[in-house]
Amino acid sequence: MTAITILDGGTGRELKRIGAPFRQPEWSALALIEAPHFVSQVHARYVAAGADVITTNSYALVPFHIGVERHAREAGKLAGLAGRLARAVADGAGRPVRVAGSLPPVCGSYRADLFDAGEARPLVQVLVEALRPSVDLWLGETLSAIAEAYLLREVIGQDGKPLWLSFTLSDDGTHTDVPRLRSGETVTAAVEAAHALGAAAVLFNCSQPEVMAEAVAAAATVRSARQSDLKIGVYANAFPPMRKDATANETVTEIRADLDPSGYLAFASAWVAHGASIIGGCCGIGPEHIAALRQAL
Numbered sequence: 516m517t518a519i520t521i522l523d524g525g526t527g528r529e530l531k532r533i534g535a536p537f538r539q540p541e542w543s544a545l546a547l548i549e550a551p552h553f554v555s556q557v558h559a560r561y562v563a564a565g566a567d568v569i570t571t572n573s574y575a576l577v578p579f580h581i582g583v584e585r586h587a588r589e590a591g592k593l594a595g596l597a598g599r600l601a602r603a604v605a606d607g608a609g610r611p612v613r614v615a616g617s618l619p620p621v622c623g624s625y626r627a628d629l630f631d632a633g634e635a636r637p638l639v640q641v642l643v644e645a646l647r648p649s650v651d652l653w654l655g656e657t658l659s660a661i662a663e664a665y666l667l668r669e670v671i672g673q674d675g676k677p678l679w680l681s682f683t684l685s686d687d688g689t690h691t692d693v694p695r696l697r698s699g700e701t702v703t704a705a706v707e708a709a710h711a712l713g714a715a716a717v718l719f720n721c722s723q724p725e726v727m728a729e730a731v732a733a734a735a736t737v738r739s740a741r742q743s744d745l746k747i748g749v750y751a752n753a754f755p756p757m758r759k760d761a762t763a764n765e766t767v768t769e770i771r772a773d774l775d776p777s778g779y780l781a782f783a784s785a786w787v788a789h790g791a792s793i794i795g796g797c798c799g800i801g802p803e804h805i806a807a808l809r810q811a812l
Contacts, residue, residue, distance in 0.1 A: 519787065519812040522615075522750055522795020523561035523569045524805050528770070530557055532801065540582075544575035547593055551600060558604035562612055564802040565809025566795070569605060569612060570654060571597040573642055574619040586638075591645045598649030615679065616650035618642055618667055620657050624721070625683060627659035627698035632666050639670045652677040657721045657797075659683055660698040661708045668712045677715035679748070679793075680705075684730055686723040694730040702730045706737040710745055718748035721797045724774065724782040727751055728789050735790035748793025749786045751779075753800055770799040776807035783808055 527543040535546040535553035546553045554572045561569055573594045578586045581593075598616065605612040621638040623629035643653075653676055655667045664680045671678060682705050685695045694702040702719075709717040719730045727749045734747045753774040783794050794812060796804050 517792045519808075520746075520748070520793045521565055521567050521805060521809050521812070522748070522793060523558070523566040524750075524796035524800040524802065525752070525798040526554075526557055526570070526572050526574070528799050529560065529801050530554070533557065533560075540580050542575040542580055543572055544581050544593065547572055547576075547597055547600075548581075548589075551596060554597070555600050555604055558601055560802045561805055562604060562608045564805040566805055567612060568615050568652075568795070569601050570615045570656075571601045571617045571646060571650065573597040573617045573646060574656060576642060577619060577621045577638060579623060590638075590641050594642050594645035595649075598646040602649040613651040614649060615652050615654040616642070616646040616676075618653060618655045620659060620663055624657050625659060625697055627663075627696070630660055630663055632662065635663070635666055636670060639666065643670055647674065647676075650676065652679060652715070654679045654681060654718075656681050657683045659696055661696070661700050661705050664705070664708055664712060664714075668714075673713075678713065679716040679718060680709045680712070680714045681718035681720045681748070681750070684719055684722040684726050686726045694726065694733050702733045703737055706734045706745070707741075710737065710741055710743055714745065716746035716748055716793055718750065718793060720750045721752045721754075723754075724751040724779065727782065728785045731786050731789040731791045738790070746793055747791045748795070749783070749791050750795035750797045750800070751782065752797040753779075754798055774799070774804075776804045779804050780807045780811055783812065787812060 530546045531537040536549045558569045601614045605614050621635045738745050753770045
């Protein structure tokens with residue numbers, strides 16, 4: 516039986532739940548700026564729940580969350596702090612826990628149409644340089660387009676740290692023929708790109724749980740055809756479907772009531788059956804969900 520790697524869950528909503536400073540547009544970055552001890556607490560809660568990998572709180576360290584001026588002044592410093600906080604919790608876990616360096620879609624979440632490689636490159640470089648001393652692996656998160664993955668590999672280079680590429684899927688019912696990214700590109704093409712880029716894992720995140728199993732199956736088909744050892748993972752969100760014109764910093768999205776730990780576990784069990792071996796949670800999925808995954812998978 517394939518061993519399952521358990522990721523952490525969402526950071527922003529957990530910060531909000533434990534009373535950390537939290538608002539839009541800063542989102543999860545606000546606690547890092549004003550009260551970083553809350554960030555450590557969230558990491559520790561996920562480790563206690565059984566996570567094998569915790570993710571740096573660097574997702575919101577982009578201009579559209581913290582502002583252009585603050586980003587220019589402080590993004591590198593804040594990303595370095597995010598890395599050190601996660602590293603300290605992982606090193607104090609008393610068991611092997613890895614740190615994933617979160618590399619977000621720096622031009623806009625869910626919006627492939629906003630991606631510009633020239634604009635994105637220096638923003639990614641700031642994060643990579645600041646996080647590199649603290650992380651065990653790189654996690655490109657919520658990628659809406661294949662071009663974002665190519666840029667991440669270009670900036671990171673070949674530094675010996677595994678690269679995990681996680682794509683967000685079309686989940687609004689627009690694309691019903693085959694699983695697709697929010698760009699409209701197929702999951703098959705994205706997995707082929709991950710293989711070509713030498714990624715260690717391809718994942719799907721920040722989309723409805725209902726669309727994940729088909730994406731995992733498509734990824735497993737490519738893996739088999741390529742005779743690859745590419746790992747497949749999922750960490751879904753608990754949001755309703757996102758609008759095509761959504762912006763990540765406009766509101767605090769409601770959480771679905773049906774995705775309690777047992778409900779989420781039912782989805783996760785199906786992902787594992789289809790070939791996933793890395794399972795965690797994204798926005799709205801908390802330590803109680805991770806504990807249920809750890810116990811059952």
